[in-house]
Amino acid sequence: MTTATHDHDHAHDDHHDHHPTGLARWVTATNHKDIGTLYMWFAFIMFISGGVLALCIRLELFSPGLQFFRPELFNQFTTLHGLIMVFGAIMPAFTGLANWQIPLMIGAPDMAFARMNNWSFWLLPPAALLLMISFVVPGGAAAAGWTLYAPLSTQMGMGMDLTIFAIHIMGISSIMGAINIVTTILNMRAPGMTMMKMPMFVWTSLITAYLLIAVMPVLAGAVTMVLTDRHFGTNFFNAAGGGDPVLYQHIFWFFGHPEVYIMALPAFGIVSQVIPTFARKPLFGYHSMVYATSSIAILSFMVWAHHMYSVGMPVTAQLFFMYATTLIAVPTGVKVFNWIATMWKGEMSFETPMLFAIGFVCLFTLGGLSGVVLSIAAVDIQLHDTYYVVAHFHYVLVAGALFSLFAAVYYWLPKWTGYMYDEKMGKFHFWWSMIWFNVTFFPMHFLGLAGMPRRIPDYATQFTEFNTIASIGAAMFGFGQLILLYNVIRTIRGGVGPAPQKPWEGAHTLEWEVPSPAPFHTWETPPPVALVDKLSAEQKLH
Amino acid sequence: MATHQPDYFVPQPSKWPLVGAFALFFIGLGASLAVNAVSAGWGALAVGVAILIYMLFGWFGDVIRESEGGVYSKRVDISFRWGMGWFIFSEVMFFAAFFGTLFYVRTISVPELGNMEHKLLWPDFRAMWPNSVAPNGTEPYQVMGAFGLPAWNTLILLTSGVTLTWAHWGLMKNNRSQLKLGLLVTVLLGALFLGLQMYEYAHAWGDLGLTLSSGVYGATFYMMTGFHGMHVFIGALMLAVMYARSLKGHFTAEHHFAFEAAAWYWHFVDVVWLILFVFVYWL
Numbered sequence: 001m002t003t004a005t006h007d008h009d010h011a012h013d014d015h016h017d018h019h020p021t022g023l024a025r026w027v028t029a030t031n032h033k034d035i036g037t038l039y040m041w042f043a044f045i046m047f048i049s050g051g052v053l054a055l056c057i058r059l060e061l062f063s064p065g066l067q068f069f070r071p072e073l074f075n076q077f078t079t080l081h082g083l084i085m086v087f088g089a090i091m092p093a094f095t096g097l098a099n100w101q102i103p104l105m106i107g108a109p110d111m112a113f114a115r116m117n118n119w120s121f122w123l124l125p126p127a128a129l130l131l132m133i134s135f136v137v138p139g140g141a142a143a144a145g146w147t148l149y150a151p152l153s154t155q156m157g158m159g160m161d162l163t164i165f166a167i168h169i170m171g172i173s174s175i176m177g178a179i180n181i182v183t184t185i186l187n188m189r190a191p192g193m194t195m196m197k198m199p200m201f202v203w204t205s206l207i208t209a210y211l212l213i214a215v216m217p218v219l220a221g222a223v224t225m226v227l228t229d230r231h232f233g234t235n236f237f238n239a240a241g242g243g244d245p246v247l248y249q250h251i252f253w254f255f256g257h258p259e260v261y262i263m264a265l266p267a268f269g270i271v272s273q274v275i276p277t278f279a280r281k282p283l284f285g286y287h288s289m290v291y292a293t294s295s296i297a298i299l300s301f302m303v304w305a306h307h308m309y310s311v312g313m314p315v316t317a318q319l320f321f322m323y324a325t326t327l328i329a330v331p332t333g334v335k336v337f338n339w340i341a342t343m344w345k346g347e348m349s350f351e352t353p354m355l356f357a358i359g360f361v362c363l364f365t366l367g368g369l370s371g372v373v374l375s376i377a378a379v380d381i382q383l384h385d386t387y388y389v390v391a392h393f394h395y396v397l398v399a400g401a402l403f404s405l406f407a408a409v410y411y412w413l414p415k416w417t418g419y420m421y422d423e424k425m426g427k428f429h430f431w432w433s434m435i436w437f438n439v440t441f442f443p444m445h446f447l448g449l450a451g452m453p454r455r456i457p458d459y460a461t462q463f464t465e466f467n468t469i470a471s472i473g474a475a476m477f478g479f480g481q482l483i484l485l486y487n488v489i490r491t492i493r494g495g496v497g498p499a500p501q502k503p504w505e506g507a508h509t510l511e512w513e514v515p516s517p518a519p520f521h522t523w524e525t526p527p528p529v530a531l532v533d534k535l536s537a538e539q540k541l542h
Numbered sequence: 543m544a545t546h547q548p549d550y551f552v553p554q555p556s557k558w559p560l561v562g563a564f565a566l567f568f569i570g571l572g573a574s575l576a577v578n579a580v581s582a583g584w585g586a587l588a589v590g591v592a593i594l595i596y597m598l599f600g601w602f603g604d605v606i607r608e609s610e611g612g613v614y615s616k617r618v619d620i621s622f623r624w625g626m627g628w629f630i631f632s633e634v635m636f637f638a639a640f641f642g643t644l645f646y647v648r649t650i651s652v653p654e655l656g657n658m659e660h661k662l663l664w665p666d667f668r669a670m671w672p673n674s675v676a677p678n679g680t681e682p683y684q685v686m687g688a689f690g691l692p693a694w695n696t697l698i699l700l701t702s703g704v705t706l707t708w709a710h711w712g713l714m715k716n717n718r719s720q721l722k723l724g725l726l727v728t729v730l731l732g733a734l735f736l737g738l739q740m741y742e743y744a745h746a747w748g749d750l751g752l753t754l755s756s757g758v759y760g761a762t763f764y765m766m767t768g769f770h771g772m773h774v775f776i777g778a779l780m781l782a783v784m785y786a787r788s789l790k791g792h793f794t795a796e797h798h799f800a801f802e803a804a805a806w807y808w809h810f811v812d813v814v815w816l817i818l819f820v821f822v823y824w825l
Contacts, residue, residue, distance in 0.1 A: 235757060241761070
């Protein structure tokens with residue numbers, strides 16, 4: 001038996017050397033590391049594109065009055081900024097991380113469906129292209145906000161149809177990517193790696209993928225009904241025909257709220273890997289982390305109408321959604337306290353990934369707390385569609401999801417490239433991002449409380465100072481991301497020297513048991529059970 | 543020595559996913575243009591569909607060759623089972639969006655449109671389900687009854703589920719002629735279902751005046767039965783491929799997950815129809 005396996009390994013090794021090079025390597029890839037890399041670069045390009053749109057928005061809002069863009073174009077910018085950042089940057093970046101890390105962390109040779117994995121990725125560029133094309137068709141791009149509410153979305157021009165089909169394609173991509181992640185985790189763990197021995201990032205990826213499979217089809221159904229309302233005479237969202245525009249909001253947010261956690265749970269997973277490593281202590285409350293993640297996922301299906309308090313709902317419904325929403329603060333609080341308890345009396349050091357992780361814990365908590373404020377129906381009626389909401393979700397998505405992605409990139413870059421990044425530049429990137437992020441988004445709380453509405457290109461003059469401050473902050477934050485780009489490219493080209501197999505001595509997961517850079521194929525022979533058991537024991541308190 | 547997991551098949555680099563990406567790009571672009579009456583859109587759509595068909599043949603061809611070549615271990619088989627199961631779950635959620643829509647319009651939006659506030663806007667609208675006229679009073683239409691053709695279609699689909707299981711028994715007993723006959727009958731029953739549904743649509747559109755614009759009843763009726771019909775078509779196509787493969791001598795009594803996956807899908811489509819029959823046609 002052993003001999004047979006070895007022979008097989010050799011057979012594999014032979015054709016490893018024949019994998020294509022150049023462009024063919026990337027377009028025909030079936031290797032989880034190559035596909036992960038593709039995802040990460042695509043996400044970064046989309047992050048820059050969405051960022052340029054954000055800077056256009058902030059440019060227009062720098063001072064009151066219409067300066068640069070027609071209001072219609074401004075609306076297209078806000079819409080496409082949201083769609084590109086959500087579907088083009090954050091989600092693909094997490095899928096890319098899952099691709100790179102999950103097989104390494106569970107001791108699997110690759111993803112379960114390697115060819116389909118490639119299709120999941122290569123569907124994203126066509127979808128992005130359709131969104132880009134929508135800017136140049138008559139009527140311009142979709143301008144209904146990223147939520148595409150009917151009846152706005154049932155009235156606009158061809159750009160809306162391109163957006164609908166782009167969403168369909170991205171949905172297919174997400175569902176296939178998610179099925180791949182779930183199947184890989186359920187079926188391909190190394191012997192001895194039981195579910196409760198999996199690293200937290202693997203757990204959060206599993207639950208995120210489950211959410212994706214559950215809600216992406218619902219979004220597909222919603223935009224399909226928008227399409228038939230637009231072109232085939234149906235009346236789903238038209239009261240005159242017996243339908244209801246509010247129905248669109250219900251279906252959209254049944255997708256949209258789990259979507260929020262799709263962008264948050266993997267971030268929780270990353271932070272749960274990084275903090276124990278640099279606090280040099282096992283993760284506090286591993287089991288409660290798993291249960292909290294699951295609770296958040298289940299609750300996320302029962303809170304959607306808190307996005308719709310001002311649309312006209314029975315008070316009993318408002319109360320139900322309000323209580324269900326505030327309930328989510330409990331498992332989220334469990335997580336925050338677990339991270340703090342992990343750091344408590346730890347032997348802390350503050351490398352760049354740790355800085356971003358701690359930044360995440362501070363700012364995500366702030367964003368979470370403004371979320372609790374907004375969950376109160378009576379308060380939300382006042383704050384609905386104001387800049388307070390914009391501030392809230394940028395605290396959880398930029399300082400939350402994005403900062404966790406930065407932490408992940410710095411944390412695993414040595415394993416991916418085989419070289420160490422420039423620590424000083426990394427720390428500079430962190431402090432730069434931390435300061436200018438807050439300069440950009442903190443004033444938006446005040447703007448919202450004072451009543452400035454979102455998605456409007458002009459504003460009353462009393463809002464000028466905070467808007468000017470936010471615009472300056474946005475420009476600085478945006479251009480500061482070039483530091484990351486420079487640091488990553490420099491690391492790929494040699495960085496500050498070769499990385500050891502395990503650059504972080506506090507790390508206890510399987511990816512640090514393979515050389516740096518990780519070879520093209522890893523864990524073709526699964527790690528020994530004793531190693532899996534030892535690492536799992538080091539990762540958590542018993 | 544540590545225990546080894548069984549070898550897991552990782553395919554070589556493949557061009558098919560990229561071909562599929564081109565296909566969906568042309569389909570998305572073509573459909574966007576076509577629904578806006580740009581004639582070039584139909585061309586792009588046709589190109590996209592053609593590329594997609596080419597991809598399906600090529601990709602599934604590779605999978606079938608690999609499967610018959612025996613490179614799929616027990617563990618790969620389990621991956622396929624999880625994958626198909628989760629895919630069907632995603633389809634369940636897709637239909638859930640439309641059933642949610644149906645229940646919402648029946649219990650909330652239509653009754654509300656008949657209340658006192660809306661009397662000002664639409665004084666003649668009477669809120670009931672199935673309603674025979676929309677609030678804005680477009681041409682009146684008749685609703686589709688449950689116990690004519692739709693009931694026969696229910697019987698046909700349920701029978702096809704039985705014949706499919708009978709075919710599966712044949713496969714497991716190594717009775718190849720039972721497998722082939724069972725599959726053939728199942729595919730034909732699927733085709734009969736689709737034929738009768740087309741006849742039903744012609745009758746509804748022509749004689750009953752029931753169109754996509756016939757209020758929200760017409761919208762939900764065509765959307766739900768239409769998407770279900772599309773899934774019957776896909777399921778029948780999958781079973782037709784299984785029939786062709788059984789003629790070529792594929793599948794063994796122990797190793798035939800492609801057949802089982804198609805069967806799972808067929809039963810899923812069957813269950814959706816039953817719920818549809820109750821809530822769209824009957825109640």
